[in-house]
Amino acid sequence: MTKHLLPLALAAAIAFPAMAAAADSPTPARIIVSGEGEATTPPDLALLSLSVMREAKTARAALDANNDAMAAVIAAMKAAGIKDRDLQTAGIQINPRYNYTNKPDGGQEAELVAYQVTNTLAVRVRDIDKTGEILDKAVSLGVNQGGGISFTNDNPAATIDAARKKAVANAIAKAKTLAEAAGVSIGRVLEITDQNIAPPPMAINAKAFDAAAGAAVPTQAGENAYNVQVTVTFELK
Known part of the structure; x- marks a missing residue:
């Protein structure tokens, strides 16, 4: 069987008019605008950062004391209904503490006086009405640093869609x-792009450690605002 090949020059001549027609077609007039939308919803999740710091003459003694205190805090969290998946160790630090005295020659002399061990626990509270009660329990059991709170949403998809x-x-x-x-x-929509702007959690630097013994820490969850920005390209008629 003999195959007939179209000469290259003729093939180019046939393809060229179509390419020329596409190149000659005018780009439709268009307009590009941005839009903003916001939707709000009450938070359903509280995020706590709780730290236990213990100090002792040796690192071993400081760590042992810290372990005992943090174990009591974790047990109290579980007794309050916090699940294992909502408890996470966020960091452990062991630091020497020095006492500095001035020397006659103008320098300083460092004396090791103790070791400090800090264990930080991140807690997700899904029943936010219990947030103050949980903070109070944590402080009573040995939490003496941290206390940061932020209120957020576990699944804000519906609110973001509304925005x-x-x-x-x-x-x-x-x-x-x-x-x-x-x-x-305006005519048909040619292109849409969007950008979610995550809400800054309503954060409180809780005064948990100034609370009176036995009194739940007062907290207010407020509401979260979710913002979306879109850019839309329209054809003009």
């Missing part, structure tokens, strides 16, 4: 206003 819809509606309204002012109208 996204508002952002697109805002972009459409902007595009219509601009197009009307220019004496044209």
Whole structure:
């Protein structure tokens, strides 16, 4: 069987008009606008950072004392209904503590006086109404540093979707206003991009350690705002 090959010059001549037609077609007029949307929701998750610091003459003694105190704190968290998956060790530090005295020659002399051991526990509280009670228990059992609280949401997808819809509606309204002012109208949507802006958790530097013994630490969860920005490209008619 004989195959017939089209001469290269003729193939180029046939392809060229189609390419030329595509190149000659004008790019449709378009407008690019940005839109913003916000939706709020009450938090359903409290994040706590609790630290136990113990000091002793030796690192071993400081660590043993710290272990006992932290074990009591963890047991209290579990007794309050906190699951294992919501308890995580965030860091352990062992640091020497020195006492510095001035020397006659102007220098300083360092004397090792103790070792400090700090164990930090990250806690997720899913029943946020118990946050103050849990803080109070932790302090009573030996937590003496940290106390940072932030309120967030376990699954904010529905709230973000609501913010996204508002952002697109805002972009459409902007595009219509601009197009009307220019004496044209918007056509089909050519492109949409969005950017979620995560809410900064409503954080409190809890005064847990100033609380009176036996009194639950007062906390207020407030609400979280989720913001979305979109960029929409419209065809102009």
